[in-house]
Amino acid sequence: MSLLTLDGIGVTLRGRRVLSDVSLTVGPQELVGLLGANGSGKTTLLRAALGLVPHEGLSSLAALPPSARARAAAWMPQGRAVAWPVAVEEVVALGRMPHGDGRTETGRAAVDHALTRLGLDPFRRRAATRLSGGETARVLLARALAQDAPLLLADEPMAGLDPAHQIAVMRLLRDLAREGRGIVVSMHDLALAARYCTRLIVLSGGGVTADGPPEEILTPDLLRDAFGLEAQIVDTPHGPLLDAHGVAP
Amino acid sequence: MRVMPPGRSGPCRGAIWRVVAAAIAAVVATEALAEGPAGPPARVVSMNLCTDQLAMLLAAPGQLVSVSSLAQDPRGSAMATEAAAYPSNRGLAEEIYLLDPDLVIAGSFSTQATVDMLRRLGVPVAVLDPAYSMADIGDRIEEMGRVLGRAEAAAQLRAEFEAGLAALREEIATRPRAALYYANGYTSGDRTLAGEILLAAGFANIAAEAGLPEGGVMPLEILAMAEPDALVTGRPYPRASRAEEILDHPVLHQMRERRAAGAVSDSEWVCGTPHVLQAVGRMRALRERLE
Amino acid sequence: MRALALGLCGLVAALFAVSLTVGPAEIGPGESLRALVMGDAGPLTLVMREIRLPRALLAALVGGGLGLAGAAMQGYLRNPLADPGLIGVSASAALGAVLAIQTGVAAAVWIGLPAMALIGAALGVGLVLMLAGQHGGSLTLILAGIAVSALAGALTALVLNLSPNPFAASEIVFWTMGSLADRSMSHLWLALPLVVAGAAVLLRLGPALDALTLGEDAAASLGVRVERLRLSLVAGTALIVGGTTAVAGAIGFVGLVIPHILRPLVGARPARLLWASALGGAALILAADIAVRVVVPERDLKLGVLTALVGAPVFLHLIWRSRRLEA
Numbered sequence: 001m002s003l004l005t006l007d008g009i010g011v012t013l014r015g016r017r018v019l020s021d022v023s024l025t026v027g028p029q030e031l032v033g034l035l036g037a038n039g040s041g042k043t044t045l046l047r048a049a050l051g052l053v054p055h056e057g058l059s060s061l062a063a064l065p066p067s068a069r070a071r072a073a074a075w076m077p078q079g080r081a082v083a084w085p086v087a088v089e090e091v092v093a094l095g096r097m098p099h100g101d102g103r104t105e106t107g108r109a110a111v112d113h114a115l116t117r118l119g120l121d122p123f124r125r126r127a128a129t130r131l132s133g134g135e136t137a138r139v140l141l142a143r144a145l146a147q148d149a150p151l152l153l154a155d156e157p158m159a160g161l162d163p164a165h166q167i168a169v170m171r172l173l174r175d176l177a178r179e180g181r182g183i184v185v186s187m188h189d190l191a192l193a194a195r196y197c198t199r200l201i202v203l204s205g206g207g208v209t210a211d212g213p214p215e216e217i218l219t220p221d222l223l224r225d226a227f228g229l230e231a232q233i234v235d236t237p238h239g240p241l242l243d244a245h246g247v248a249p
Numbered sequence: 250m251r252v253m254p255p256g257r258s259g260p261c262r263g264a265i266w267r268v269v270a271a272a273i274a275a276v277v278a279t280e281a282l283a284e285g286p287a288g289p290p291a292r293v294v295s296m297n298l299c300t301d302q303l304a305m306l307l308a309a310p311g312q313l314v315s316v317s318s319l320a321q322d323p324r325g326s327a328m329a330t331e332a333a334a335y336p337s338n339r340g341l342a343e344e345i346y347l348l349d350p351d352l353v354i355a356g357s358f359s360t361q362a363t364v365d366m367l368r369r370l371g372v373p374v375a376v377l378d379p380a381y382s383m384a385d386i387g388d389r390i391e392e393m394g395r396v397l398g399r400a401e402a403a404a405q406l407r408a409e410f411e412a413g414l415a416a417l418r419e420e421i422a423t424r425p426r427a428a429l430y431y432a433n434g435y436t437s438g439d440r441t442l443a444g445e446i447l448l449a450a451g452f453a454n455i456a457a458e459a460g461l462p463e464g465g466v467m468p469l470e471i472l473a474m475a476e477p478d479a480l481v482t483g484r485p486y487p488r489a490s491r492a493e494e495i496l497d498h499p500v501l502h503q504m505r506e507r508r509a510a511g512a513v514s515d516s517e518w519v520c521g522t523p524h525v526l527q528a529v530g531r532m533r534a535l536r537e538r539l540e
Numbered sequence: 541m542r543a544l545a546l547g548l549c550g551l552v553a554a555l556f557a558v559s560l561t562v563g564p565a566e567i568g569p570g571e572s573l574r575a576l577v578m579g580d581a582g583p584l585t586l587v588m589r590e591i592r593l594p595r596a597l598l599a600a601l602v603g604g605g606l607g608l609a610g611a612a613m614q615g616y617l618r619n620p621l622a623d624p625g626l627i628g629v630s631a632s633a634a635l636g637a638v639l640a641i642q643t644g645v646a647a648a649v650w651i652g653l654p655a656m657a658l659i660g661a662a663l664g665v666g667l668v669l670m671l672a673g674q675h676g677g678s679l680t681l682i683l684a685g686i687a688v689s690a691l692a693g694a695l696t697a698l699v700l701n702l703s704p705n706p707f708a709a710s711e712i713v714f715w716t717m718g719s720l721a722d723r724s725m726s727h728l729w730l731a732l733p734l735v736v737a738g739a740a741v742l743l744r745l746g747p748a749l750d751a752l753t754l755g756e757d758a759a760a761s762l763g764v765r766v767e768r769l770r771l772s773l774v775a776g777t778a779l780i781v782g783g784t785t786a787v788a789g790a791i792g793f794v795g796l797v798i799p800h801i802l803r804p805l806v807g808a809r810p811a812r813l814l815w816a817s818a819l820g821g822a823a824l825i826l827a828a829d830i831a832v833r834v835v836v837p838e839r840d841l842k843l844g845v846l847t848a849l850v851g852a853p854v855f856l857h858l859i860w861r862s863r864r865l866e867a
Contacts, residue, residue, distance in 0.1 A: 260635055368653045370634050419770060430624050432707050433707070433840075434722065464842070466838070468564035468565070468722075468723050469564070469591055470565040470587045470591050470592075471564050473565075473583045473586050473587045473590075473591065474565045474567075474583050474584070474587060475583075476583050485704065486704070486705045486707070488643070490703070490705045490707040490708045490711055491641075491707075491711050492707035492708075492711060492715055493705075493707055494712065494722075495722050497589075498722060498724050499590050499724045499725065499726065500587075500591060500724070503586055503590065504586075507581070
């Protein structure tokens with residue numbers, strides 16, 4: 001069963017060709033790391049998959065009506081701005097909007113669960129505008145979690161987090177995948193990607209240049225071609241580590 | 250470009266030059282206002298709605314060369330038909346100067362800058378006050394006769410007017426109460442010309458009860474509570490304005506339906522001329538119908 | 541939340557009653573309310589039913605509408621400076637109304653006046669959204685608002701100055717500052733359908749505006765149709781501002797001050813702020829309209845003067861705060 005099917009996705013933004021002919025599927029229990037240099041089209045691909053940018057090709061999500069799509073996939077965009085000083089628990093409760101049960105028992109339980117899972121219980125009643133960057137990111141992730149959709153798309157959820165919280169987020173995503181969700185997360189940290197993701201997709205030059213398990217993907221050749229790095233992945237007793245020793249000429 | 254009356258002007262450029270030259274000369278020879286030539290003025294321009302009408306009533310044939318454009322508008326002028334026979338002016342110093350008048354008659358509400366400019370250019374200007382009362386009207390007629398050199402005609406008109414007014418006045422035991430109501434909720438009190446028209450016709454003016462002897466803004470509520478027997482409203486201009494919307498308020502309609510006789514204050518009420526007698530006459534007829 | 545709703549309703553009801561008993565004809569409150577309810581052929585009933593009742597009802601309607609429209613615009617633009625009066629929507633509506641009156645459309649069809657005001661408001665709000673939009677930020681929004689206000693104000697003055705009616709030119713003050721003096725029930729019937737329709741549109745936007753707190757993308761992923769939301773917002777705002785401006789002129793700052801005061805009391809939720817601001821706006825205009833009659837009874841003091849005196853300091857405070865945040 002696939003949670004997301006993209007077939008021949010192409011996007012042109014302001015006359016610039018950003019993506020061409022991207023096809024992939026994501027199934028349950030997959031934690032997909034979407035990798036690529038800045039400007040390689042990671043955000044655009046995720047937004048096209050959700051139908052938030054005009055695109056060619058087919059996306060199983062974009063084809064759904066908005067309300068059904070909101071129950072099929074949760075989306076955590078890169079923008080972290082919270083416009084009004086709303087309480088943290090109310091922000092998280094927005095995730096129940098597609099289910100229309102924000103005030104019922106089930107809805108509240110889902111919100112409580114998401115808050116606890118991200119360690120936000122002490123912040124429940126705090127205004128979401130008075131949090132640190134890392135705390136805000138966790139609140140927004142909790143909001144996406146409360147949406148309780150089979151598929152979660154997250155755009156650089158680790159940006160701005162300290163290393164401990166980055167690891168905590170990746171562990172959470174891994175656990176969510178193990179529980180049966182499909183997850184696509186765009187990210188820059190290759191070592192975290194190598195350690196936690198079940199599958200990596202590398203974007204460069206407007207298309208998918210690699211797609212497979214981390215150990216098969218992150219070869220020195222690919223690291224040089226797609227990321228401009230002289231590096232290799234080293235296996236350690238605690239998992240893989242990125243040993244970068246230079247920038248490719 | 251304004252078209253000059255035939256035979257009255259040289260080329261326009263020359264005419265404008267004359268204005269400029271005269272202005273310079275006037276600045277140099279400060280206040281060197283020449284004494285007018287002996288005898289009545291031969292070319293008179295009036296630039297105020299009320300002086301226009303008095304001048305038309307008193308001037309010798311050919312003596313009055315222009316009246317203001319307002320005098321030709323029947324909404325404000327009781328003599329619009331007569332005024333149509335005269336070239337009109339819009340009260341601008343330049344156009345009046347080019348008419349080459351030897352007397353300009355202005356009202357005391359005419360633009361001061363225009364009057365000053367004309368005087369600097371050496372044009373004699375007579376400024377007449379408006380008539381604030383019936384008694385003023387006779388004086389204004391006489392004053393107009395004096396500046397036009399038509400004292401005899403003025404004395405005759407004054408006598409006719411005063412006789413006509415005396416004939417209309419009568420002693421009233423109980424005066425019905427009337428209200429004057431204009432745009433923006435404005436009312437005129439007893440000490441105004443409109444107020445005196447009411448008094449002369451045998452009405453009492455409710456503005457006095459409301460503590461507005463000079464007139465002023467009377468809230469609609471006060472008007473409704475006063476329950477006048479007659480309601481005299483201003484005539485709305487075409488192209489409605491919010492200021493006049495109050496004249497169409499349901500309260501006024503209901504007052505008229507219930508008891509108040511309606512009348513309209515029009516051009517005969519505006520200026521202190523013998524035409525106010527017609528206004529008095531019509532209001533008197535209205536009062537007689539109320540009895 | 542229930543306490544706030546009850547408190548605001550009580551405040552509106554109390555101010556409504558006071559508004560009915562205040563006026564130049566000094567009549568006791570008991571006597572005047574009795575004349576209003578019982579009714580007789582006397583002038584007091586006429587005054588109560590035809591002068592004071594429409595005035596109080598219009599104050600509540602106009603204030604409620606402007607408060608609601610302000611809260612909705614702020615929610616959509618995610619900007620506390622958005623107010624229909626400040627960003628030129630009211631000025632555009634006033635231009636439409638003046639054009640309707642001066643071209644004779646208002647006299648020809650009864651719906652002419654509010655319809656033209658509505659079109660003006662829709663063009664104004666559409667233009668501002670086009671110029672400033674969701675991503676424009678405070679500065680762009682205010683600049684766009686200044687431009688639209690200035691253009692609409694200049695055109696209004698032009699139309700009134702060209703009018704053959706000698707009273708028209710003096711009416712610029714009414715259209716820019718607003719007043720409820722000497723309105724009648726016919727004005728209420730003119731504005732009511734538009735304001736009610738606009739309120740019905742805007743009050744339904746609550747959940748979408750809540751979702752928009754997290755940005756357009758997040759809202760869209762929660763099932764909000766952002767395009768439809770924008771259209772609803774333009775339509776609802778235009779209906780309300782068009783309807784209220786057609787009968788009461790442009791009254792500024794209501795949609796700025798009221799959401800600002802009430803936001804902390806509703807936990808900053810845009811959805812709750814909608815109905816709260818409607819009640820708060822009604823209370824503000826009722827109070828302001830009582831004040832203009834009590835403070836200077838002999839002058840027709842314009843409502844917008846009072847709301848600006850209250851609103852401008854709030855506006856300055858908000859600019860000061862947003863400057864600090866953006867720095």
